[in-house]
Amino acid sequence: MPAPVYRRILLKLSGEALVGSESHGIDPEILERFAADMRDLAAAGVQLALVIGGGNIFRGAALAAKGMDRVTGDQMGMLATVMNALAMQDALERLGVATRVMSALKVNQVCEDYIRRRAMRHLDKGRVVVFAAGTGNPFFTTDSAASLRAIEIGAEILIKATKVDGIYSSDPVVDPAATFYPRISYDRALREGLQVMDTTAIVLCRDHGMPLRVMNINEPGALLRLIRGEDVGSLVASGD
Numbered sequence: 053m054p055a056p057v058y059r060r061i062l063l064k065l066s067g068e069a070l071v072g073s074e075s076h077g078i079d080p081e082i083l084e085r086f087a088a089d090m091r092d093l094a095a096a097g098v099q100l101a102l103v104i105g106g107g108n109i110f111r112g113a114a115l116a117a118k119g120m121d122r123v124t125g126d127q128m129g130m131l132a133t134v135m136n137a138l139a140m141q142d143a144l145e146r147l148g149v150a151t152r153v154m155s156a157l158k159v160n161q162v163c164e165d166y167i168r169r170r171a172m173r174h175l176d177k178g179r180v181v182v183f184a185a186g187t188g189n190p191f192f193t194t195d196s197a198a199s200l201r202a203i204e205i206g207a208e209i210l211i212k213a214t215k216v217d218g219i220y221s222s223d224p225v226v227d228p229a230a231t232f233y234p235r236i237s238y239d240r241a242l243r244e245g246l247q248v249m250d251t252t253a254i255v256l257c258r259d260h261g262m263p264l265r266v267m268n269i270n271e272p273g274a275l276l277r278l279i280r281g282e283d284v285g286s287l288v289a290s291g292d
Contacts, residue, residue: 057281060099060175062207063090064198064249067105067136069213069269076108078139087143089275090180094149098279099175101205102182103198104140106132112190126190130157133194137184138162150179156188156197168204175205195253203260210262211278212249213269218286219248235287238264248288257288264288 065086072079093100109132112125137153141163144151152174153163164170166183174181186197195212202210219241220230233246238258241248248254248266257264267274267285278284 056279058208062101062202067108104136105194123190130185134184137182153182155184157185195249199253199256212266
């Protein structure tokens, strides 16, 4: 296989992606398939960090809209991401991939506390690192956590794994005439409200020059082709 063009990446995966054919929670088959893809990345020599959302288990913002205290709801959502991270760690380690979960909340009876230097040391040793509990603060999404962690660990690219092929002018499921954008600037994505990631996440990427690639995680072999340098999905970067 050609040598990867990226040495260190951060992959953002939504919690909903783990649901698969189930109505909620985690589909074991989907979890194992994603873990196999990540094993292949690690085997190719890529240092892989991962942020997983918690929407398959709990969405704090949704319950806050129905009266729950927003801070409490967000804290519950952060704990949901810890559960997903532990499930991914288990799936990866069953495939022989050394993995560490690092949480922004102190739950060190089940995983490590997030310490930047320790996370980078794990990556240097070839371990997959799963960042859990978002940023550890309410009102910030896991998209923002992914951008923040990618910048902190010196990732070369942030990959947003979705269920569509990339960025469109509108939802291609609803609008068959939606225009596909193979490349777009941070400012245009913000200006047109394309919902690539939340505003804070895109601004962080823009201000720190972190390229963002949006791709379909369900396309077989797409991650490997991307790290080989193929033009997969859509790229958000500087310029118009």
